[in-house]
Amino acid sequence: MQLDFKGRVAIVTGAGGGLGRAHALALAARGARVLVNDLGGGVHGEGGSVSAAQAVVQEIHAAGGEALSNGASVTDFDAVQAMVQQAIDAWGRVDVLVNNAGILRDKSFAKMDLQDFRTVLDVHLMGAVHCCKAVWPHMTAQEYGRIVMTTSSTGLYGNFGQSNYGAAKLALVGLMQTLALEGAKHHIHVNALAPTAATRMTEGLMPEEILAMLQPEAVVPAMLVLAHETAPTRTTLCAGAGSFEAAHVTMTQGIFVGTGPDAPEQLAARLAEVTARAGDTVPGSGAAQGALEVQKAMAARS
Template sequence: MNLSDRVAIITGAGGGLGRCHALLAARLGAKVLVNDMNGENAERVAEEIREAGGVATGFAASVTDEAAVAEMAERALSDWGRIDILVNNAGILRDKSFAKMDSADFRLVMDVHLMGAVICTKAVWETMRQQNYGRVVFTTSSSGLFGNFGQSNYGAAKMALVGLMQTLALEGANYGIRVNCLAPTAATPMTENLLPPDVIEKIAPELVSPGLMALVGEDAPNKSILSTGAGHYARTNVSLTKGVYIGGGDDAADAVIARWDEISDRSGDIVPGRGYDQVERELKSEK
């Protein structure tokens, strides 16, 4: 892995997982713009990179602030002339059961995780198109992919990022842009109060960052979800079962229930390359 001459913007990199991403990217040769809401933390990580012989600058901005994010992208361009990598890592938690959660907490988490990623990606997208090269990573989560109690807002935002990735991977393919998702399991300041000490020790964030590097390198995949933690790596897929043809009619709903196990049978499932693949399968199934 060699990221020499590549320019990376990593959001939420003033500590935790983002810091580990930034340090490893710099060690592999990338010039890194370290973003964080806290400017002191961002500059501290940038200085850490520079002290190790790397190239980095800190930049304070909320990913929800379009003007500040645009300025951040311009800073990377003015300093280094290009933007090759964007890692959307910034995030927050507001955990409560859905019954106890107010709409403000739901909206805030959606704004930071989903709209923050949209704003940052939009700020670099045209640059990547013009240079015919780009690597974008969204940070999803098992909470979105599979669900976790008390994280309806976080899970909704994280699964929305998968949908964003699925489409941008298609739209960016002709311009040399590859878009993927990372689903990390890592002990960070955001999760330190949620996990027991023995678990925290096993899921150090440093064990996640190598997986990220595989998603931002020259040979990166496209349209993939990489789930990783504790040194283990796995692919997560949104798949479609072979299904059955039932058609319409007054008894169609009853037939769906009656044949639910057959509909759910995964022995012939596929991972569609695009949404229309589902339509094609449905049309072909008609008897």
């Protein structure tokens, strides 16, 4: 089965270069009409010009595709709403949203200015929130939507010097989890992509030989799977260098120790049992944690 996007309308943020550009080109090549959004700033969020987005639009046009450019900052909700309206006015609907826009302001936590922490959260997390909020009524009205969050291995597993970036990226997984539940009845599927790719944001962080293997195009197949009408929902795919994996937030079976005065000591003594991975599950929702805990408490009473 070929992943076809004919008749679909997609918005890709941060699509003036790197991963976003690769996403936009791939969606357009498979038939989607694409709104290419990019503030046109630097990797740290400075400056701005619509020229980067327009260049990608010209590439799409040259290949016979249909696209529009947009220079909105995802941190500006009014501008984001106008961006979504631009797509609606031109094409009548929005089927796919790829939240890809991001910046880096790396420093160790001890040396990091709090404004740099807030700014990274504002772009990655609130930027995605703004875009999701703007497309949500359109997707619910048409009873269809596909949203892809761009998370990161830094958010999932940590990375030295990126506390702000990691916090924002894991927050996007939490946003995905709940939006997928709330969107299910409207056939809105929400997923996350954790890419490893050589872009402006990773230059200088890896040897050239490794960077050559990590082309943005190698991540695109995972985005297409998560954005397609056959997409799963509440799935986090990792992708890089042609390899693909899935990341899960799991819960172990745990133990019951009760609420007696020695509960802290019992827990400390048996912590290895609590953290043991055998039989761990991927809960269907947050309520599953409470259900498991009450179940164990009830079983201990009988």
